[in-house]
Amino acid sequence: MARIETTVSSLILQPENVAETAPVRDLSEVLDSIRVDAASNAPQFLKETEVPYGGE
Amino acid sequence: MANRPGIFERLIGLETEYALAVSRHLPEGGLPGGKYRIFRDLIAQVRRRIPTVDARHMKEGVFHAGGGAIWFETERPAEGGGLVEGATPECRSPRQLLAWQRAQDHLLSSAMEQAFSGEVRLLKNDRDAQGNIYGAQENYEVEFAAGWQLTAWRIGLVLMLPLVAVTWLSLWIMFFGIFLYSVAASLTYLALEKRVARPRALARALFGCEFDQLENACPTGPRWLESFLSFLTRVLTFPLAAVLYGLLVAFAFRKLRRQLTPFLISRPIVVGAGMIDDDGQFHLADKAPAMNCLTGYGGLLGDRPIYSFGHFFKVAHADSWWNPAEYLQLFSGRQRLQIALGDSNRAEVAEYLRIGTTLLVIDAIEAGCLPQPARLRRPIKALRQICADPSLQYQIPLAGGGQCTALELQRSYLEACRTFLHQHGNPPSEAWQILGLWEETLDTLEHDPSELVGSLDWVTKQFLLEKAGQDSAWEVRKKIDLRYHELSDEGYFDRLQSTGIPATILGPAELNYALRNPPSGTPATVRGRYIREFAGGDETIVVNWRRIYLGSGRQRRIIDLARYRPLTPAPPRAASRKSRRKDQG
Numbered sequence: 001m002a003r004i005e006t007t008v009s010s011l012i013l014q015p016e017n018v019a020e021t022a023p024v025r026d027l028s029e030v031l032d033s034i035r036v037d038a039a040s041n042a043p044q045f046l047k048e049t050e051v052p053y054g055g056e
Numbered sequence: 057m058a059n060r061p062g063i064f065e066r067l068i069g070l071e072t073e074y075a076l077a078v079s080r081h082l083p084e085g086g087l088p089g090g091k092y093r094i095f096r097d098l099i100a101q102v103r104r105r106i107p108t109v110d111a112r113h114m115k116e117g118v119f120h121a122g123g124g125a126i127w128f129e130t131e132r133p134a135e136g137g138g139l140v141e142g143a144t145p146e147c148r149s150p151r152q153l154l155a156w157q158r159a160q161d162h163l164l165s166s167a168m169e170q171a172f173s174g175e176v177r178l179l180k181n182d183r184d185a186q187g188n189i190y191g192a193q194e195n196y197e198v199e200f201a202a203g204w205q206l207t208a209w210r211i212g213l214v215l216m217l218p219l220v221a222v223t224w225l226s227l228w229i230m231f232f233g234i235f236l237y238s239v240a241a242s243l244t245y246l247a248l249e250k251r252v253a254r255p256r257a258l259a260r261a262l263f264g265c266e267f268d269q270l271e272n273a274c275p276t277g278p279r280w281l282e283s284f285l286s287f288l289t290r291v292l293t294f295p296l297a298a299v300l301y302g303l304l305v306a307f308a309f310r311k312l313r314r315q316l317t318p319f320l321i322s323r324p325i326v327v328g329a330g331m332i333d334d335d336g337q338f339h340l341a342d343k344a345p346a347m348n349c350l351t352g353y354g355g356l357l358g359d360r361p362i363y364s365f366g367h368f369f370k371v372a373h374a375d376s377w378w379n380p381a382e383y384l385q386l387f388s389g390r391q392r393l394q395i396a397l398g399d400s401n402r403a404e405v406a407e408y409l410r411i412g413t414t415l416l417v418i419d420a421i422e423a424g425c426l427p428q429p430a431r432l433r434r435p436i437k438a439l440r441q442i443c444a445d446p447s448l449q450y451q452i453p454l455a456g457g458g459q460c461t462a463l464e465l466q467r468s469y470l471e472a473c474r475t476f477l478h479q480h481g482n483p484p485s486e487a488w489q490i491l492g493l494w495e496e497t498l499d500t501l502e503h504d505p506s507e508l509v510g511s512l513d514w515v516t517k518q519f520l521l522e523k524a525g526q527d528s529a530w531e532v533r534k535k536i537d538l539r540y541h542e543l544s545d546e547g548y549f550d551r552l553q554s555t556g557i558p559a560t561i562l563g564p565a566e567l568n569y570a571l572r573n574p575p576s577g578t579p580a581t582v583r584g585r586y587i588r589e590f591a592g593g594d595e596t597i598v599v600n601w602r603r604i605y606l607g608s609g610r611q612r613r614i615i616d617l618a619r620y621r622p623l624t625p626a627p628p629r630a631a632s633r634k635s636r637r638k639d640q641g
Binding site for chain 1: 554
């Protein structure tokens, strides 16, 4: 099988090269924030994002 | 076949319909035509960020200096519908297209944030909680047909002209009727305004809004008129739609469709965005389970096709009704193949693979280097079954007997593309990069998909649902499904991005460049530069995908962008030295 000349890791940027981003947050903290937000007014959010008749 | 493009040389582009999340605190959310007013405020903000000019098109929208366009997708706005559609400029390589798509996402979301301070946000997804479908479309310039099939298609177009003319005439009569209605409604209102007890209610019934707000009125009028016109337009255009569809099914992209379909059917395992259905079941893709046919017009009669022919129908009945010369573009041997199957991706790797692998397979097919793939017994059913099985074990029944998994199908295309690149001799390095990323992704999917959290959308969404929505009510899980796609700091993918988990391909410099400039080597290069130079100036400028109209009356000049489509970069022969200098920056 032929070898692929370019490695995939060369394609994906390392975090320090991505941007002037905010300090990296802890995953469990982010998951907690999503859990709390998702449970808050979920039916209202589904209503607010309705797209009657859709699109193409 | 000297005109056939090489690897990553054809024109490609993405269209994305963004849903609007409108806070209940904002009055526009509940008003007829409210989303149209939101669109106008959004465009006002976009104009502050980048030069724009009005589009010369049937739809309302603008083109910007990045070479792309922003449209108001008028799907029954008086009834609460309507979407913001962003169309990338024409690009050539997958990385180029990824950069301009991401720049578009950023431009629109930041302008929306500025215009409404978070009260309206954009969702880059494909299905709402009620099951309405919209979202992503991919465009690839490909060979329409060859030999006797192309000749037969062109003869069909000529024979269809009387029907086209009758359709145009009926549409003119309909629009004359709308004009008469507008005059009659205005006179009626002015005559009765002071004699009726509720003049505002009268205005809303006649115009869909109050009389002094007519400038911001819903483009389709009051609800009853919108419903009537929607029905009437379908009736008037149906004969043309039916005949044209017959021709398209018979001749359009036949070889390509035959060889590409198994690839597209199995593609959701890599590029699907994930979705929770009405029963709480997880699917690999958002849009794919709604597909109900291989070809169609895309929503005209409830059809949800994998290959959409809607743009051919628009040219035949709308664009050429406006300008009959547009009908000639249907005769071209190279046309836009529109794929309506894909999802709107948030993960950069998934979006890159969606564009890159599809483009590579199309290049291999057009070069005649793709062996005949396995034929699926029932493609649409197989697509739904593949999407309903996140374990990726579903065995797809094949037409000649036997079966295989979606992973095996993807691997067969991967190997065919590898052979194609070796045969080609000197493919671009990006083609090898995509092949490598594709192979590594398939390997990881086979052994441990959880390693692809942050790289593939369906894996990332499934991870979020397990970690943040386990044992929750359907509404909560559906909110996770939808808010994953929200383009704001509050969106769940963006929150996840703050952990550094999602893999990133584009650097900030690439994104910043794409935010301000058109891509190089395509018609968008010229379009974007003209817009930057002439927008806001004394000379009138309007633009569409094919031409730029500068000035008015006898002074008007038309720049035909078809001249700027060389497969190998070379200065356009027909351009003057002066305009050539301008086009080259």
